[in-house]
Amino acid sequence: GAVVSQHPSWVICKSGTSVKIECRSLDFQATTMFWYRQFPKQSLMLMATSNEGSKATYEQGVEKDKFLINHASLTLSTLTVTSAHPEDSSFYICSAIRDRRNTEAFFGQGTRLTVV
Amino acid sequence: GESVGLHLPTLSVQEGDNSIINCAYSNSASDYFIWYKQESGKGPQFIIDIRSNMDKRQGQRVTVLLNKTVKHLSLQIAATQPGDSAVYFCAETDNTGNQFYFGTGTSLTVIP
Numbered sequence: 001g002a003v004v005s006q007h008p009s010w011v012i013c014k015s016g017t018s019v020k021i022e023c024r025s026l027d028f029q030a031t032t033m034f035w036y037r038q039f040p041k042q043s044l045m046l047m048a049t050s051n052e053g054s055k056a057t058y059e060q061g062v063e064k065d066k067f068l069i070n071h072a073s074l075t076l077s078t079l080t081v082t083s084a085h086p087e088d089s090s091f092y093i094c095s096a097i098r099d100r101r102n103t104e105a106f107f108g109q110g111t112r113l114t115v116v
Numbered sequence: 117g118e119s120v121g122l123h124l125p126t127l128s129v130q131e132g133d134n135s136i137i138n139c140a141y142s143n144s145a146s147d148y149f150i151w152y153k154q155e156s157g158k159g160p161q162f163i164i165d166i167r168s169n170m171d172k173r174q175g176q177r178v179t180v181l182l183n184k185t186v187k188h189l190s191l192q193i194a195a196t197q198p199g200d201s202a203v204y205f206c207a208e209t210d211n212t213g214n215q216f217y218f219g220t221g222t223s224l225t226v227i228p
Contacts, residue, residue: 006159034216041124043205044160044218093159095216104150105207105216107159 002028004096006108013084013115021079021111023094029074030096034105035067038091050077084115124203126223135193135226139206139219142187146208151180151191154203154221163191163204193224201226 003026013019023033032051036044048069050056056069066088068080077096081088091112095105129135141149147168152160164175166182166189173180179192189206206219 004159036218041223043124043221046217091157095160097216104162104165107152107161110157110159112157 002026002096002098002106004030004094004106004108006094006111008111009109010112011114013113015085015115016083018080018082019084019113021081021092021094021113023077023079023096023108025075025096025106028096028098030077031074031099033071033077033094033096035069035077035079036093036095038093038110040091044093047079081113084113086115089113089115124221124223126225128225128227129196131198131226131228132195135191135196135200135224137191137193137204137222137224139189139191139222140187141189141206141208141219143208143210143217144187145210148209149180149182149189150207150216151178151189152205152207152218153200154205156202160205196224196226198226198228200224 005024005026007022035047037047038044046059047062048056048058050069050071052071052074058064071077091110093110094108097105150165151163153163154160164178164180166173166180177194181190203221203223205221207216209216
């Protein structure tokens with residue numbers, strides 16, 4: 001099966017600093033990657049859709065200047081949480097699909113961000 | 117078809133019984149649906165999928181039913197085992213694959 005690797009698994013940072021989370025498709029080229037945020041005991045909330053070589057499409061209510069997404073290659077997308085605050089603490093998950101038409105999404109293992 | 121930030125509904129079943137987990141979707145354009153299993157602290161794992169031109173699909177111990185008339189999806193787990201305890205999400209997307217939206221999710225607890 002296809003493998004999506006997310007790094008780091010857990011990060012603790014101070015308020016005001018920026019944190020970068022990487023999402024890599026290890027054995028396939030991902031035309032599209034998705035970034036989700038998940039609060040405890042809640043569902044995954046889609047933050048943005050990222051296509052290689054173009055700007056990410058953000059969901060309503062998600063600050064694009066706060067959550068910077070870069071999809072520089074077909075195997076790597078990054079999410080940078082800028083000027084992190086405690087309320088940004090959450091579980092962030094990426095997923096990737098091979099092509100854009102009706103295909104399974106493969107998920108990373110998630111990144112737990114704790115802002116202190 | 118956007119996910120809703122509500123607390124998860126829960127379902128408890130006895131080991132060996134069958135489990136049925138339900139999901140409603142709202143986007144008529146959605147034509148591809150997936151069930152995922154998520155264990156604590158981990159990313160979602162694919163269980164089974166179904167396209168909108170099907171009503172039913174079976175896997176190993178799992179069956180997904182799709183009712184497009186009422187926009188309802190269900191996951192049936194046969195002979196539920198303790199290892200099935202997890203949170204289950206349905207996800208939907210349309211034929212562009214531009215967004216994958218998740219349902220609220222259901223927390224399944226299997227009682228030995």
